[in-house]
Each structure stands twice: as C-alpha cells, then as structure tokens.
Amino acid sequence: MSNRQIELTKSYNPQEVEDKWYHFWESSGYFKPDPDATKRPFCIVIPPPNITGSLHMGHAMNVAIQDIFVRWKRMSGHRVLWLPGTDHAGIATQNVVEKELSKEGVDRHKLGRDAFIERIWEWKAEHGGKIIHQIKRLGASCDWSRERFTLDEGLSKAVREVFVTLYEEGLIYRDDRLINWCPRCHTALSDLEVEYDEIDGKLYYIKYPLTDGKGYISVATTRPETMLGDTAVAVHPEDERYGHFIGKTINLPLVGREIPIISESSVDPSFATGAVKVTPAHDFSDEAIGRQHNLPSISVITEDGRMGIAAGERYSGLDRYRCRKKVLEDLIELGLLEGEKRHNFAVGHCYRCKTTIEPLLTIQWYVAIESLASEAIKVVRNRKVRLIPESWENNYFAWMRDIKDWCISRQIWWGHQIPVWYCAGCKRDDKTPQGEIIEHIFFGTVNLPDGTALAGGKYSELRKSGMSHTEIIKNSKITRIPRDIKSICRRDDPKECPECRSRDIIRDPDVLDTWFSSALWPFSTLGWPEDTEDLRTFYPTNLLVTGFDILFFWVARMIMMGMKFMGDPPFRDVYIHALVRDLKGQKMSKSKGNIIDPLLLIDKYGADAFRFSLAALAARGRDIKFSEERIEGYRHFINKLWNATKFIINNEQLWTEQPLHDYDKDLDLPSRWIISRLASTASAIDKHLRAYRFSEAANGIYQFVWHEFCDWYIELTKPVLLHGSDKEKVIIVNCLFFVLEQVLQLLHPFMPFVTEEIWHKISRQKGSIIRSPYPLRLPTYQNAVEEMGHVINAVTGIRSIRGELNIAPSIEIEADIKVYSEEAGEIIKNNLAAIKKLTRCKEIGVAPEVECIKGSAVAVKEEMEIYVPIGGLLDIGAEVNRLQKEMKKIDESLNFLNKKLLNADFLSSAPKSVLQKDKARFDDLLSRKDKIEETLKLFDAVKRETTAGPK
RNA sequence: GGGCGGGUAGCUCAGUUGGGAGAGCGCAGCCCUUACAAGGCUGAUGUCACAGGUUCGAGUCCUGUUCCGCCUACCA
Known part of the structure; x- marks a missing residue:
C-alpha cells in the first residue's frame, strides 16, 4: 500500500499544468509514431494553415477533432502519425510583407525579386510560427519532427515533378482567355x-x-x-x-x-x-x-x-x-x-x-482538369473515398461535373515559380528571333549609359540597346510572352536553350497557385517523389478532417492528384465538420466584429474545457452556434472530475494496486454495477468515435462520469468507507481507483491535460496516459444493472417524497418498503445502509407485507411500494394532490397502451419483443394505479375522520 | 433559377435501422450531507413548423406548403 501524500488543490488550474505536460509529451517523443512495426499505421495530414494566419474557431474545431481522433487511435494500439505543417499562401503572404514594406516606403519592385523573397523568408522565420504555437496550445499531438512547409525543398521538388509530368502529358497548357x-x-x-x-x-x-x-x-x-x-x-x-x-x-x-x-x-x-x-x-x-x-x-x-x-x-x-x-x-x-x-x-x-x-x-497556365476529375469522381462514387457526412457527395459530384480548367499561374513572386523557359534566340516561322515579340514593361524607367530612359520594350531591342539579360529580367514588372513562343519545361533548370544553345532564355515569371502545392500535400509531405519509408507506411492516409469551405479548393484537388500520381486516393475517409458561427448563426468575420478568439477562451477556461465543448457541439452536418456559457459548463465538469479524484485519493492508503480481478467475487452490487456501466459506456464511446459522432461520444462519457460515477457510485462508497469492514473498504477503494483510471483514459482524447495531470497523481501509473491502452472489453456483471435499479428506485422514491413534501434534510425519517418479490427484498436489504445514508433515514423496514400506516406518504415504484410515515407532519391535502398528479400520468400511459393492446393489427404484426415490453409495462402501471387508488381511499377515510371530529 | 441543410422545452441543440419525447444552460423549491456551492436533492415545461399519405405504430419514411440559413448560377 502506498503511503504517499498526495495533495490536490481546491480546484483544477489549467494554466499551471498545460505547458508542463505539452513539453513533457513532445520532448519524450510521444507524438512520433510508435516504432513497433507490427501495429497498424494510422495517419492524418493536417490541413496546413496559412503562415500569415492566426488561430480562429474554425482551426480550433478542426485541430480538436483531429487530436481527439489521433489520441484515441494511438491508445487503441495504432502506429499513429499526425503530420503537421503550414502553407505558404502566396497572395496572402506577399500582401502582408508588401504592406510592411510600404510602411518603410519601399516597393517590392525597387527591392527586386530575389531580395523580396528573401525578405518574406525573414518574415516567415519571425512570424510564420505563430499559428503552430497556437495549435500546440490546444494540445495537438502532431509529430513536429516531421513538420513540413509547402515551399520546403522536398515539397518544391514534388511540385516540380508534378508540373513537368502534367506538362509533358499535355495536361498543362497555356492559353489566352478571360480570367478573374x-x-x-x-x-x-x-x-x-x-x-x-x-x-x-x-x-x-x-x-x-x-x-x-x-x-x-x-x-x-x-x-x-x-x-x-x-x-x-x-x-x-x-x-x-x-x-x-x-x-x-x-x-x-x-x-x-x-x-x-x-x-x-x-x-x-x-x-x-x-x-x-x-x-x-x-x-x-x-x-x-x-x-x-x-x-x-x-x-x-x-x-x-x-x-x-x-x-x-x-x-x-x-x-x-x-x-x-x-x-x-x-x-x-x-x-x-x-x-x-x-x-x-x-x-x-x-x-x-x-x-x-x-x-x-x-495569357495564363491551365490544368486540363477533365481526365483528372473523372478519376476523382469515380473513387468517391465507388466509396474508395468516403465523405462523412455522406450528404456532401451530391455537392462534390455537382461541382466536379461542371468543373472548368484550373488556372494555376499567379502574377506574384512568392511561391513555386513556373518551371518554364522561353528562348529569345530561337527563330520563329518567319525567321525572326522570338526575342522580337517578347515584351518587357519596366517598373519605372531604366536609364541607359547613353542617357536614354526606357520604360520597356521588346527583348531583342533592349539587348541591342545595351541592357544585359539579367538587367532586363530584374527591371521587368510585366513580361508579355505571346502564346506562340515555344516553351521549355524541365525537371532541372536549363542554362541554355536545348535547341539553339542560346543563353538568352527567359524564365516564366509567374508562380503557381498555392493550392497546386497543397493538392500534393498528402504524399509530398511523406517524401514523394522519393520512395520513402514513411510514404510506404502511411500512404494512403486514413483520414482527412476539414471544413466544407475547402472541399473544392483542396479536397477534390488532392483526390485528383493522389489518383494521378500515386494511383491511390490520398485518404479513405474525409470527415467534414461544421462551421463555427456566432450565437446568431452568423459567420464569424473581422468585419462583423463577432470573432471569438480561441486563445482567449483557452486562457480563461483551459484547453480541455474548450476542446470538450467543441467535441460536444460537433454534431454531424450542422453548423455550430458557439456560446461561452457552454464552455463554462464543461469547465465545471472538469472541476467535478478533479474533486472526485480528490475524494478517491483521500483513501489512497487503502489502495492495494492489485488487479481488480482478484476481488471479483467479493464485489458489492454498486461496484458490479458501476463496472458494468463503465463497460457499456466505453463500448458506446468506441462505437460513436468509429462513426465520427463526436458529440455523442463526449456526452456519453460526461453523463457517465457525472451522473453515474459521481452522483451514485461515489455516494454509495461513503457508507462503506465509514462503517464497512477493512476488507470491504479495501475492495471498494480499489474499485474506485479502477473506475477512475478507466475514466481518465476514456476522457484523455477529449481532455488531454487534466487527465495526464491526474494520471500522474495516481501512484500506480508509470509513464504517460498517452500510450496507455484505451479501455475496451471491460468486465460486465450479470443482472448488476437491473438489481441496482431496485436500489436506485428505493432511494429516488424516498427522496421524491422528501423533496415534494418539503421535509427538511436535517430531519431523519423512517420508511417502510413493501417489496413484491423475494429477490427485490434481498437486494434492498443488502444495500440498506447505503439507502439509509442517501435518503437520511434512520430506519427502513423491508418486507413483502407492510401495511400502510395512517399518515404515510406513498411512492409506488416497480417491484415495490414505499411508505414514509410522518404522522401529524403530513399535509394530507398536499399528499393527495401529489398522488393525484401521478395518477393522471399513469392513466394517460394506460390509455395509450390499452388502445395499442386492444388493436388486433398491432397484436398480429408487431414484433414479439415490443409486444411483451408493452404488456409488462401495462401490467406494472395497472398495479401501481391500484396501489395509489388504495392509498387515496385511505386518505379519504382519514380526512372524513378528521372532518367528523372526535366524538 | 438550381442544389443542400434546418424548423423538437424559455435558450442552444441531441434523437444511429420507425416501437413509451432527451441533454446542457436557464427557471422554481429545499439544502454549506466531512470530493466539489464551479456543488447536492427535488420539481415544472413540448399540437417534435403546417397539411396530407404509407404503416398495427411516424419526431424518424413519402408528397405538398411555409419560414430560415448556406452553396451555386452569364439576367446585361
């Protein structure tokens, strides 16, 4: 037995523990995939947030769901990789840095392309990690050692490979068209x-x-x-x-x-x-x-x-x-x-x-999308890729059917520059060099040594006027390269024209749409085009979690590229979560000023309460109206858990740390009950998570912890801990610890920090809860739930009488329970101490034949009648009122059932189980009705007596 | 114009194959019962938008109506 002194603070304080555990997890390598190669791999790639962004509610929802899933899978024995990273967000990032420059009075053209890009990298180094840091505060268990960025060397190589391949196959082309x-x-x-x-x-x-x-x-x-x-x-x-x-x-x-x-x-x-x-x-x-x-x-x-x-x-x-x-x-x-x-x-x-x-x-570059789209439609149609909820399939198909060729060139500098060159020296059909129709428009004017100022011109002329190749390129704001100029597209940067050997080759100044590189994310991040261990192990990934707003931008394009280059879709399941809106159902936006900052919520309530709220609100296929009150409720839940732990730890000296199995045959009814309930809760949660029903999973565990474990079980252990034998105490404390441990594990995916904190307060555990096995296949005890039902009925019956008749808790009362069966009587008797404690009764009589004493309040439950004699204290009018109200309810149900049971069609076509259930219910209600009627008659007699007065 | 989703307790929402309407918050009453007042106990509250239909039986399936969101579209 332990003799450690454990102290828990009065209430749980998230700020004190969150950072500590996050560092512990990360530095201990718990976020990396389990090296055990026999375990089944499970992989999610994060939707890469924009480096200029900061965490909003949408990200928070997205990240919370992924982390719940990832932690659950990790505990369920998978080799989990959650691969994080960020997106270079071409236009957005360039805009941010340009704005910064303009404050200094500088224009990117003045700076020049290379210097400007250098400047963005500097900006990225300084500010680009902000959102990553914020994601960490949510508790995200990403493998940061594998963090990627869409402009990484490796990812750029993937982009290059894809571009050149599509170009060579004629699926990337250049055209003059009207564009946005x-x-x-x-x-x-x-x-x-x-x-x-x-x-x-x-x-x-x-x-x-x-x-x-x-x-x-x-x-x-x-x-x-x-x-x-x-x-x-x-x-x-x-x-x-x-x-x-x-x-x-x-x-x-x-x-x-x-x-x-x-x-x-x-x-x-x-x-x-x-x-x-x-x-x-x-x-x-x-x-x-x-x-x-x-x-x-x-x-x-x-x-x-x-x-x-x-x-x-x-x-x-x-x-x-x-x-x-x-x-x-x-x-x-x-x-x-x-x-x-x-x-x-x-x-x-x-x-x-x-x-x-x-x-x-x-003139722009386009991807011919039709053949790519048809494959992407196929894999969703034949469910090789599942969209969840399924209702998004219609949207997906509708968009894919009318899809237009994808314009991928952008006239900015930050991004993957298009790997295409144009030779100024090659001759056109009319024998003139191509350089004569390539036009440059300069930023401002360029002064030549002879004093002339040039605002641009044809490439060949500019060269003739003495400008060098690099000077021309450097000063060009716009380069117009007509469509009939031959393009050179290579995997390696060419130094000269492969045909005419001219060194006057001009690279296409445009960069690719950021989504072009994002489309490759599920395989480029795993190392493609190299044949890496990660790629072999984790592709196709298992799940993608995303909001519907980027279903077409990103998801559809990833499926196209995955099919084209890997021959396999990039993921099996796509879980599409709802949008987080404000209380009025409006989209949160800066301009509306209705933004809720997730980081403020984390500061105020802790990451666990916040995550749990998101999970509880994440009903499938529906937008979420977010309110702060809701989080407050879940903070209370954490506090409840914390205090239950305090109670349990107070009895730690009785904890033998033996497997519960050793006490199996000595467990009392409440213990058998709570373990059985724990078992069904655990399997229900597992079922819900498999079906992506996060809200049901969260609510299920909430209900169990608060309203079964705390409200009933812990209360029921108190009389044992006060008056039980040493052996009984030891058993019940072991059971308390057992359930607490399982509860922590069930909760861990939802609230990682507080569960880890408590986990470490419990001496038996070594290491992190993060790799502990998720509770499954727990023991259940036959009849425990039904039997416990009798105890609960007895308690709530007496409590109802107390509550409704306003009997002060300080008054100890007596009660009599008339049981209808021997079994029920045994169970009540065996748990009498507990029932007394929970109802503040000093004496309870239990027998098959108990007669109602005059002046008793009555409660009729299944299998029993409860009498609480309170003599002169009883307000007969109030009690009659109460019983009549109950009668009315019973009558309504009886009517309903009677109609049903008299219906020949119902009797012949309804399944037997339903029939039996209804019959049993009818009989039960009928007998309860009789009892109440009897009691009412009794009261009537008392009343008449009273009115008649003593003779 | 087309498509999708939704109207369930005062509020926010659950309700998985059709089988006696649920939760959280709020509300009312009583309680500092030695884990927790961020708590405990007890209680009240619903023509499940409307109208039809299928069925022994519909919040759940079908049709129509209506209101509200979102996506989409070349009415210049």
Missing part, C-alpha cells in the same frame, strides 16, 4: 478564389444610334465604362421589337466604332430593354457570345484597373470608376443616357483583399 483578375493583388485568380457579393448598384440605359440614322437601340448595363470596348449589340432573334435590326450596325457613341447588331438566343427579351451590349474582353458571358459570333475582343482596361490606350485618348489612364463617371457625363451631354435604375446584382471580389474583380483577357 485582381487589380490590387495584380494577379489572376481561379474561379474559386472569387467571392460574389450582392451590391446595390445601378442599371444604366444608354441609347446606341443606328449607323443608318434611322433611330437607336437602347441597351442596359451596370458597367458603362466597358462600352468603350463594345464590339456588338445582341438581341433575341424572336424579339419583335428588334428583329428587323439584326444585321444592321450601330455607331458606338464616344468611340465612333461601327459595330453589328447580332442575333443571340441567350438574351432575355424580358430583362431591361432586351438588348445587350457585348464586350468580349471584359465580361464572361460576352466572351462566350463573342466567340460564337467571331467578334473581336478589345481590351480597354489594364492590369492596374485603369483604362488602356484602346479606350481612347480621352479616357486612357483613368481609374475604371472615374472613367465610369466621365463616360456617364459625356453620355448625358450627348443626350444618350436614357435613364438609370437601382439594381442589385452580384459582383466578384478577390477573396484575399476584397477588391472588385476585373475580368481581363490574359
């Missing part, structure tokens, strides 16, 4: 990176005069400035108002261009004027019309969101919004603005900086 352009970030964006927000705008009606002078046609537009690039007006072929105009031409106001009126069935005649101006270079639907009708595309807006030369001298150089104003003014002056109307419509915004997107005609 952010004029502020100065880059192309993929369709997914555009957010559409409804805005209060205006619809302007503009008169377009016919060239033949016979009237005009009115068009409606939300963007008048784009009219400068109009190349047609479209009307519906069957529109009676306009049919006769088709084939005629318009004299485009302000520009003077003659443009045709074309017939286009996609035009809705009922909307606005029914005539649409067509600007193929600045509107996606117009681009489609333009292609169909072979219309020219005239770009009138530049990459800066200003009007270009093609917009005409009057407007060139103006910002797009200033130009809109000016166009409108000019139209008014000409009397061509017919009117304007309020109009709400959706406008695309950059998801990073919220600037209004400008559709621009540019």
